[in-house]
Amino acid sequence: TSAPLATIASLSAHEGRTVTLRGWLYNLRASGKLLFPIFRDGTGTIQGIVPKAAVSEEVFNTLKELTLESSLTVTGKVRADSRAPSGYELDVESIEVLQRVPEDTPFPISLKEHGVDFLMEHRHLWLRTPRQSAILRVRATIMRAAAEYFDTNSFIRTDPPILTPNACEGTSELFEMDYFDDDKAYLTQSGQLYIEATALALGKVYSFGPTFRAEKSKTRRHLTEFWMIEPEVAFLELDGLLNLAEAFITHIVTRVLESHRADLKVIGKDIAKLEAVIAPDSPEAPRNEALILSAAKDPEDAEPGTAVQNLSGATAQTSAGTPNRFPRLSYDEAHAMLEKAFAEGKLEAPHKYGDDFGSPDETYISSQFSKPVMIHRYPAAFKAFYMQPDPLDPTKALCVDVLAPEGYGEIIGGSQRIHDYDLLKSRIEQHDLPLAAFQWYLDLRKYGSVPHAGFGMGIERAVAWICGLDHVRETIPFARTLNRIYP
Ligand code: 4AD
Numbered sequence: 001t002s003a004p005l006a007t008i009a010s011l012s013a014h015e016g017r018t019v020t021l022r023g024w025l026y027n028l029r030a031s032g033k034l035l036f037p038i039f040r041d042g043t044g045t046i047q048g049i050v051p052k053a054a055v056s057e058e059v060f061n062t063l064k065e066l067t068l069e070s071s072l073t074v075t076g077k078v079r080a081d082s083r084a085p086s087g088y089e090l091d092v093e094s095i096e097v098l099q100r101v102p103e104d105t106p107f108p109i110s111l112k113e114h115g116v117d118f119l120m121e122h123r124h125l126w127l128r129t130p131r132q133s134a135i136l137r138v139r140a141t142i143m144r145a146a147a148e149y150f151d152t153n154s155f156i157r158t159d160p161p162i163l164t165p166n167a168c169e170g171t172s173e174l175f176e177m178d179y180f181d182d183d184k185a186y187l188t189q190s191g192q193l194y195i196e197a198t199a200l201a202l203g204k205v206y207s208f209g210p211t212f213r214a215e216k217s218k219t220r221r222h223l224t225e226f227w228m229i230e231p232e233v234a235f236l237e238l239d240g241l242l243n244l245a246e247a248f249i250t251h252i253v254t255r256v257l258e259s260h261r262a263d264l265k266v267i268g269k270d271i272a273k274l275e276a277v278i279a280p281d282s283p284e285a286p287r288n289e290a291l292i293l294s295a296a297k298d299p300e301d302a303e304p305g306t307a308v309q310n311l312s313g314a315t316a317q318t319s320a321g322t323p324n325r326f327p328r329l330s331y332d333e334a335h336a337m338l339e340k341a342f343a344e345g346k347l348e349a350p351h352k353y354g355d356d357f358g359s360p361d362e363t364y365i366s367s368q369f370s371k372p373v374m375i376h377r378y379p380a381a382f383k384a385f386y387m388q389p390d391p392l393d394p395t396k397a398l399c400v401d402v403l404a405p406e407g408y409g410e411i412i413g414g415s416q417r418i419h420d421y422d423l424l425k426s427r428i429e430q431h432d433l434p435l436a437a438f439q440w441y442l443d444l445r446k447y448g449s450v451p452h453a454g455f456g457m458g459i460e461r462a463v464a465w466i467c468g469l470d471h472v473r474e475t476i477p478f479a480r481t482l483n484r485i486y487p
Pocket residue numbers: 168169189190191192213215221222223224226228230231410411412413414415454455456457458459460461462472
């Protein structure tokens with residue numbers, strides 16, 4: 001036919017005209033002399049209407065017997081219909097089947113409920129269903145917005161190696177491989193150490209790529225292969241790092257809300273919860289004044305306009321240009337909050353001072369706020385070797401974990417880095433890390449060392465939170481976990 005090719009997402013430009021779509025048969029319902037096929041083409045779905053009297057017998061019979069997920073081209077007239085989810089329906093005129101799914105091996109994913117193992121075993125096909133497709137579209141926007149934030153704020157993208165001679169985040173979760181002759185290599189856990197080097201060369205840098213951790217526990221939050229985006233900035237200190245994280249997250253959520261309201265609806269996310277994250281600060285907005293005040297008195301929270309803050313260039317603003325602050329709590333303040341909650345019977349187990357927060361602790365803290373919570377200054381004892389100690393209390397590290405709202409837990413981890421040669425060397429030794437493999441990293445403290453800071457955000461954690469997913473396995477096209485590497 002001579003009808004123009006169109007995509008389902010662009011049908012509004014073709015209303016009243018005959019177009020050809022290329023895609024797949026997503027669903028088919030028959031009612032007497034009427035067929036209601038639903039077509040999908042990757043950009044969306046549209047219902048067709050096929051009255052027996054309106055098409056040739058051949059077209060009617062072909063469609064009537066067509067198996068789900070058969071590939072096809074369909075030509076029809078685009079008709080606006082306010083009841084249709086997409087706003088349009090297609091009056092089918094003709095159809096051409098490209099490949100018919102055999103009758104005896106029907107498409108395995110039906111509209112009925114399937115178990116998770118079955119779905120993961122068929123992930124290559126599960127991806128075609130509307131909810132999974134919507135998640136991947138939102139993921140793509142989150143990745144684009146994340147990179148865009150740094151690209152448009154003068155950060156230089158410098159991607160680190162994937163094969164490395166050393167550990168960044170502890171040695172227990174390393175994937176090890178032979179690297180010719182007698183050498184060992186490890187899959188990178190984080191690009192941080194390398195972008196510290198590029199930050200001292202270029203000022204403001206970021207990396208974005210796959211990272212790997214041999215996580216031996218099964219949780220809803222851990223993958224063995226995940227994507228991390230990491231900024232690193234010379235002369236940036238902890239307070240500026242918190243501002244940067246705030247501005248970065250605000251930008252990502254703003255972009256998702258700009259173009260994915262329909263997708264979020266398909267996924268089942270409460271959009272109001274995301275709107276609250278980027279709502280401008282206002283006196284009426286519910287927030288914990290005591291915590292905001294304590295953060296403002298914080299000595300690291302320097303007055304605005306210092307050289308350090310200007311270098312980060314970050315202040316979180318909503319699209320309307322109004323300021324957007326996330327609550328900031330020190331580890332001690334967060335602990336006090338948990339103690340109080342336990343005393344009031346709102347938490348099942350007490351939090352032990354000095355320990356990391358468990359999932360129920362993080363869930364409780366984040367449920368107290370509608371915006372992400374930034375917890376800073378954790379005990380250095382259970383944090384990474386490279387974190388700068390707090391000058392006011394060296395048992396604490398100048399670090400931050402950003403907890404997503406709604407109990408999604410940590411999405412960002414970051415810190416100011418140790419910039420003193422001797423201190424860093426002693427930390428490497430205390431952590432039993434091989435000095436030789438870290439000599440290049442120590443060099444950075446020998447040749448013009450400066451305070452610097454950065455963070456990493458796991459894309460899948462961000463997708464899980466923004467889409468409201470129970471488990472990270474749905475946040476990435478093909479999840480890699482402890483017990484799955486197929487398909
Ligand atoms: O907190 P982490 O371990 O921090 C680092 O790797 C730093 N070197 C980053 C930096 O400062 N440049 O990991 C950072 C983030 C976490 O907050 C989380 O979002 C994600 O990476 N992440 C994981 N995501 C999925 N599966 C896992 N197993 C993850 N481990 C960490």
